[in-house]
Amino acid sequence: MSFELTKPVLARIYADVAEGRDSAVLALLNELHASDIGRLIDRLPLEEAVYVYRLLGQEESAEVLVELEEDRREDLLASLTSREIAEDVGHIDSDDAADLMADMPEDKQREVIALIDDAEQREDIQELLTYPEGTAGALMAKELISVHADDSVGRAIVDMRQQAQDLDHIYTIYVVDKEERLHGILRFQDLLFSAKSIRSVIKDICDTNVVSVNVDTDVEEVVKLMKKYDVVVLPVVDKENRLVGRITFDDVMDVMTEEAEEDYQLASGISEDVDATDSPLVQIRARLPWLLIGLAGGILSSQIIARFEDELRIDPKMAFFMPLIAATAGNVGIQSSAIVVQGLASGMLEGVNVLSRLWKEIRVAVVTALVCGLLIFGLNLALHQSQALTYTVSLALFTVILTAAIFGTLIPLALDKLKVDPALATGPFVTTLNDIFGLLTYFTLGHLMYGLFQ
Amino acid sequence: MSFELTKPVLARIYADVAEGRDSAVLALLNELHASDIGRLIDRLPLEEAVYVYRLLGQEESAEVLVELEEDRREDLLASLTSREIAEDVGHIDSDDAADLMADMPEDKQREVIALIDDAEQREDIQELLTYPEGTAGALMAKELISVHADDSVGRAIVDMRQQAQDLDHIYTIYVVDKEERLHGILRFQDLLFSAKSIRSVIKDICDTNVVSVNVDTDVEEVVKLMKKYDVVVLPVVDKENRLVGRITFDDVMDVMTEEAEEDYQLASGISEDVDATDSPLVQIRARLPWLLIGLAGGILSSQIIARFEDELRIDPKMAFFMPLIAATAGNVGIQSSAIVVQGLASGMLEGVNVLSRLWKEIRVAVVTALVCGLLIFGLNLALHQSQALTYTVSLALFTVILTAAIFGTLIPLALDKLKVDPALATGPFVTTLNDIFGLLTYFTLGHLMYGLFQ
Numbered sequence: 001m002s003f004e005l006t007k008p009v010l011a012r013i014y015a016d017v018a019e020g021r022d023s024a025v026l027a028l029l030n031e032l033h034a035s036d037i038g039r040l041i042d043r044l045p046l047e048e049a050v051y052v053y054r055l056l057g058q059e060e061s062a063e064v065l066v067e068l069e070e071d072r073r074e075d076l077l078a079s080l081t082s083r084e085i086a087e088d089v090g091h092i093d094s095d096d097a098a099d100l101m102a103d104m105p106e107d108k109q110r111e112v113i114a115l116i117d118d119a120e121q122r123e124d125i126q127e128l129l130t131y132p133e134g135t136a137g138a139l140m141a142k143e144l145i146s147v148h149a150d151d152s153v154g155r156a157i158v159d160m161r162q163q164a165q166d167l168d169h170i171y172t173i174y175v176v177d178k179e180e181r182l183h184g185i186l187r188f189q190d191l192l193f194s195a196k197s198i199r200s201v202i203k204d205i206c207d208t209n210v211v212s213v214n215v216d217t218d219v220e221e222v223v224k225l226m227k228k229y230d231v232v233v234l235p236v237v238d239k240e241n242r243l244v245g246r247i248t249f250d251d252v253m254d255v256m257t258e259e260a261e262e263d264y265q266l267a268s269g270i271s272e273d274v275d276a277t278d279s280p281l282v283q284i285r286a287r288l289p290w291l292l293i294g295l296a297g298g299i300l301s302s303q304i305i306a307r308f309e310d311e312l313r314i315d316p317k318m319a320f321f322m323p324l325i326a327a328t329a330g331n332v333g334i335q336s337s338a339i340v341v342q343g344l345a346s347g348m349l350e351g352v353n354v355l356s357r358l359w360k361e362i363r364v365a366v367v368t369a370l371v372c373g374l375l376i377f378g379l380n381l382a383l384h385q386s387q388a389l390t391y392t393v394s395l396a397l398f399t400v401i402l403t404a405a406i407f408g409t410l411i412p413l414a415l416d417k418l419k420v421d422p423a424l425a426t427g428p429f430v431t432t433l434n435d436i437f438g439l440l441t442y443f444t445l446g447h448l449m450y451g452l453f454q
Numbered sequence: 455m456s457f458e459l460t461k462p463v464l465a466r467i468y469a470d471v472a473e474g475r476d477s478a479v480l481a482l483l484n485e486l487h488a489s490d491i492g493r494l495i496d497r498l499p500l501e502e503a504v505y506v507y508r509l510l511g512q513e514e515s516a517e518v519l520v521e522l523e524e525d526r527r528e529d530l531l532a533s534l535t536s537r538e539i540a541e542d543v544g545h546i547d548s549d550d551a552a553d554l555m556a557d558m559p560e561d562k563q564r565e566v567i568a569l570i571d572d573a574e575q576r577e578d579i580q581e582l583l584t585y586p587e588g589t590a591g592a593l594m595a596k597e598l599i600s601v602h603a604d605d606s607v608g609r610a611i612v613d614m615r616q617q618a619q620d621l622d623h624i625y626t627i628y629v630v631d632k633e634e635r636l637h638g639i640l641r642f643q644d645l646l647f648s649a650k651s652i653r654s655v656i657k658d659i660c661d662t663n664v665v666s667v668n669v670d671t672d673v674e675e676v677v678k679l680m681k682k683y684d685v686v687v688l689p690v691v692d693k694e695n696r697l698v699g700r701i702t703f704d705d706v707m708d709v710m711t712e713e714a715e716e717d718y719q720l721a722s723g724i725s726e727d728v729d730a731t732d733s734p735l736v737q738i739r740a741r742l743p744w745l746l747i748g749l750a751g752g753i754l755s756s757q758i759i760a761r762f763e764d765e766l767r768i769d770p771k772m773a774f775f776m777p778l779i780a781a782t783a784g785n786v787g788i789q790s791s792a793i794v795v796q797g798l799a800s801g802m803l804e805g806v807n808v809l810s811r812l813w814k815e816i817r818v819a820v821v822t823a824l825v826c827g828l829l830i831f832g833l834n835l836a837l838h839q840s841q842a843l844t845y846t847v848s849l850a851l852f853t854v855i856l857t858a859a860i861f862g863t864l865i866p867l868a869l870d871k872l873k874v875d876p877a878l879a880t881g882p883f884v885t886t887l888n889d890i891f892g893l894l895t896y897f898t899l900g901h902l903m904y905g906l907f908q
Contacts, residue, residue: 035682039801069802164643171625171686188642189618227711228489230704232625232686249703250684253710257681260714261796267721268792268880269785276797280817287789288822291855294785295826298778299833305774312773316766319773320759323889324752326777331723331748331882335741338722342715343730347493348523353461363734368742372749379753401745426722428785435777 010043017048026055034060038067041076042277050079062091065100069277074103082108086115094121095141095251098128128245136222137215139255140236140245143167146174147202149183153191154198171233171248175206180242182235184208212237215244219255224347226252263341267334267426269294290428297432301326301439308443311450317385318446321393322439328372329400329438330431336361336408337425344416358409365405373398388446388453395449396442403441404434464497471502480509488514492521495530496731504533516545519554523731528557536562540569548575549595549705552582556592582699590676591669593709594690594699597621600628601656603637607645608652625687625702629660634696636689638662666691669698673709678801680706717795721788721880723748744882751886755780755893762897765904771839772900775847776893782826783854783892784885790815790862791879798870812863819859827852842900842907849903850896857895858888 016024029037029052037056041049041064053061053076065073065088077085077100089097089112101109109129116122124142131137145163147156156173164170173186184206212235213222226234226249236245262273269290274283305312305322312318340357343349349357377394385393411430412422424430470478483491483506491510495503495518507515507530519527519542531539531554543551543566555563563583570576578596585591599617601610618624627640638660666689667676680688680703690699716727723744728737759766759776766772794811797803803811831848839847865884866876878884 033683167643169686170642188624189621227704227707229487232623232703249686249707250681253681253703253707256707256710256714257800260710260718264714264718264721264792264796267718268788270789270792274793275800276793276802276811280814280821283793283814283818284821287818288825290789291782291785291822291826292829294781295778295829298775298781299830301777301781302774305777306771309770312766312770316763316770316773317760319766319770319776320756321752322773322776323755323759323780323893324749326780327748327752327755327882327886327889328745331745334722334882335724335744338718338724339728339730339737342718346711346729348730357730360734360737364737364741367734367738368745371742372745375746375749376753428781428788432781435781439777 010040013040013052014044014048017044017051022055025052029056029060034063035067037064038069042069042072046075046079049076053080058087059091062088066092066096070103071277073100077104082111083115086112086117089125090116090118090121093141093143094124094128095139095245097121097125098138101125101129102133131215134219135215136213136217136219136234136236136247137245139219139222139251140215140247141251142245144174144235144243144246145170145172146176146180146243147186149175149177149201149203149206151202152198153200153202153205156186156202157191157198169248172235172246174235174243174246175202176243179240182210182212182237182241182243185210185235210235213247214238220259222247223252223255223259259345262421263345263423263426266421266423267338269428294428294432297436301436304436304440305443308447311443311446314450315386315389317389318392318443321389321396322442324376325393325396325400325438325442326435328397329404329434332365332368332401333404333408333430333434334426336365336405337412337422337430340409340412341422341426344412344422354410354413357413358406361405361409362402365402368405369398369401372401386453388449391453392442392446392449396438396445399441399445400434400438403437407434407437464494467494467506468498468502471498471505476509479506483510483514488517489521491518492523496523496526500529500533503530507534512541513545516542520546520550523729524557525731525733527554531558536565537569540566540571543579544570544572544575547595547597548578548582549593549699551575551579552592555579555583556587585669588673589669590667590671590673590688590690590701591699593673593676593705594669594701595705596699598628598689598697598700599624599626600630600634600697601640603629603631603655603657603660605656606652607654607656607659610640610656611645611652623702626689626700628689628697628700629656630697633694636664636666636691636695636697639664639689664689667701668693674713676701677706677709677713713799716875717799717877717880720875720877721792723882748882748886751890755890758890758894759897762901765897765900768904769840769843771843772846772897775843775850776896778830778847779850779854779892779896780889782851783858783888786819786822786855787858787862787884787888788880790819790859791866791876791884794863794866795876795880798866798876808864808867811867812860815859815863816856819856822859823852823855826855840907842903845907846896846900846903850892850899853895853899854888854892857891861888861891 013025013028041052044052049072053064056064068076089100101112113122113126128138128142145160145167147159160173174182175184175186177183183203186202186206190205211225211229211231213225215236215238222234232249234247235243236247238244270286271289274286373394376397377390380390380393412425415424416422467479467482495506498506503526507518510518522530543554555566567576567580582592599614599621601613614627628636629638629640631637637657640656640660644659665679665683665685667679669690669692676688686703688701689697690701692698724740725743728740827848830851831844834844834847866879869878870876
């Protein structure tokens with residue numbers, strides 16, 4: 001089970017594929033889990049990838065499709081006929097099928113949907129495609145098991161047996177009323193092990209204390225609820241509280257990973273969802289805008305420093321400590337913002353006063369600023385720097401640490417209020433602002449100090 | 455179910471607690487889920503928190519304990535007697551109980567364990583405490599349902615009924631052989647809906663294709679396996695393949711969140727796992743070391759620039775573009791590292807050649823460097839800067855973008871090879887290195903250019 005797609009293994013498969021040794025390739029594919037086959041197809045050149053894909057049985061090829069990396073999947077789908085795609089999406093869960101379809105051009109989408117044999121699957125996919133991305137509706141699957149509250153246990157078991165045929169995993173049995181409104185859940189234990197007769201009525205043995213979400217609920221809210229209530233699967237209802245789908249933990253895992261990646265990318269100055277496998281062009285598009293913002297900031301900095309050219313002529317040593325001031329301001333700002341961003345993400349800052357948050361941050365900053373300021377003061381004394389420079393550098397360092405901490409705390413809180421992702425505050429944009437503000441502080445203080453001491 | 459702990463609600467509870475209106479507090483607690491009560495107890499002053507905690511019924515108080523923030527839990531546990539703690543940990547899953555115990559001083563741990571009434575729970579907790587943190591053994595719970603491969607379905611159902619009493623959720627039924635070695639899993643469908651008689655033997659109807667992990671398996675590997683195989687629960691076996699526990703998705707969610715937070719914190723220059731609720735002292739301890747590294751880098755920068763004091767005297771304008779060069783080097787380096795870090799985390803870089811990764815990054819960097827370099831060249835021409843300065847700034851910008859991209863790619867790959875968390879490369883340490891290297895490049899080029907053009 002723990003097969004690793006190492007370079008020698010890949011080379012062997014590649015040789016087998018190149019020389020058309022189908023039976024050798026198939027023998028290997030049989031050993032592999034769908035996700036491993038997906039990884040393999042991701043790595044092969046497109047032509048070989050399509051070849052391997054077509055060797056797979058129908059059930060398996062559908063599963064592999066779900067596991068592929070996005071770019072590779074798009075290329076592969078473009079190489080398959082609408083009929084082939086329709087057969088594949090007919091064999092996977094409705095949520096995965098809808099995800100696959102969502103990336104296709106609309107005319108191809110229509111063509112494929114029309115070719116799906118199973119009427120129920122066709123309607124399910126069409127329904128799922130109507131929900132906007134980022135909602136519970138777009139994340140949910142239609143496959144679920146539900147029984148009627150007024151039915152007997154015996155009748156429900158007959159019902160369930162029929163529904164269970166389409167399902168890989170059954171996590172929960174839902175109980176609905178006559179209007180298909182969500183009434184409760186039924187635990188397996190209660191069915192299997194209860195001493196109650198098969199004539200008991202479902203509503204008497206089910207648990208009505210059930211957490212559900214609406215089709216419009218934001219996926220981030222879905223993640224929070226699943227974490228909070230430790231549930232594997234959440235039922236999704238429509239406006240009338242009718243049960244329309246379920247969201248399982250594995251979809252939520254993907255959302256969590258994406259969210260974490262998004263925050264990390266924002267903090268690293270990458271604007272789109274790119275990864276190591278994307279083409280250079282995609283990467284440039286995602287990265288260059290941030291660098292240009294940084295560049296604009298650098299140009300603005302140069303203009304600010306230009307105003308202090310006289311100070312630099314009086315003492316070129318002023319230039320020595322510019323990087324120290326700018327970098328420290330940037331570092332402190334990112335730390336302060338990161339703590340707020342994580343606090344917002346985890347819900348820990350819920351119900352916490354902005355002022356009390358700021359007051360804690362200021363206490364941290366004052367101690368930090370004192371330590372750093374005194375260190376640099378001592379160092380400059382030891383190096384026999386001029387009084388003006390010594391005071392300028394240490395006072396500026398103290399000031400920028402304090403202001404960067406305040407900005408770093410307030411900016412993500414403000415972004416959050418404005419419904420902008422607060423993680424933006426840990427990216428290059430705010431660092432650039434802190435750089436500029438830091439240098440302005442430094443040279444203004446320098447102007448004052450050189451006036452005082454000389 | 456979607457109760458929000460807003461400030462007015464908190465104020466009301468606080469007033470009720472302060473005036474000892476137990477029935478009002480209890481009425482409210484009854485409305486709340488354990489995780490909400492946890493959040494409430496996190497927010498109250500310690501004395502009031504202990505008071506509310508003691509109002510809870512035993513089952514519920516144990517559940518709430520698990521939901522508390524770490525610092526608050528430690529304080530609360532310190533305020534409770536060993537007998538009270540023993541009663542609480544006797545009522546929760548063994549993995550949660552072991553987690554609670556793990557944070558206690560050893561003598562208190564022994565005292566509490568001795569006071570646990572349930573012998574099985576006592577032994578389970580003792581066993582779990584022996585596994586090192588970060589392994590599957592430390593993450594798993596002992597509660598699970600297993601049946602013997604040679605038993606009949608009828609016999610197995612009797613067996614299961616007994617085991618199910620201790621369990622909240624049953625996700626999977628495990629099948630073991632006579633030596634308790636993991637043999638397979640049994641699906642509910644097969645029990646409930648199969649046409650087979652209750653005289654069938656379990657080993658004939660169970661699925662032997664089961665993914666398991668060893669007690670020593672690293673938790674990161676556990677997360678990867680659960681994501682890869684989309685399983686809610688993983689069985690854990692010992693060296694002899696004997697079934698000893700199970701890991702459920704909710705534990706893995708916590709690990710995923712922690713991992714993502716860790717990467718984000720490393721990228722933000724925060725060394726320990728701190729959050730917004732931690733005391734200023736804890737925050738200073740986590741943040742100051744990184745700032746001091748940055749400070750040391752700044753001091754080193756000042757020494758490097760000092761060697762070029764002559765250049766600065768000839769043209770103080772050299773100082774204008776220092777922040778631009780340093781910031782761009784830092785930004786590019788972080789982007790390049792972030793892409794590698796995510797590629798390593800997601801497994802996308804598995805089987806990918808270092809040289810091919812580097813070659814892609816160099817192509818991205820060359821285009822980026824050309825765009826930025828030409829922009830700044832044009833700008834300086836437009837501003838009628840000296841030829842020497844114009845060439846120095848644009849050439850330096852081009853060079854630092856290229857070198858920062860190369861360092862940014864190689865450093866996380868090297869850290870990963872050295873078994874150090876590659877996310878370290880996106881933090882202040884490497885940014886500082888890029889700053890220094892960028893300035894060195896800038897002034898060296900300046901020295902050459904001013905020699906050439908003047």
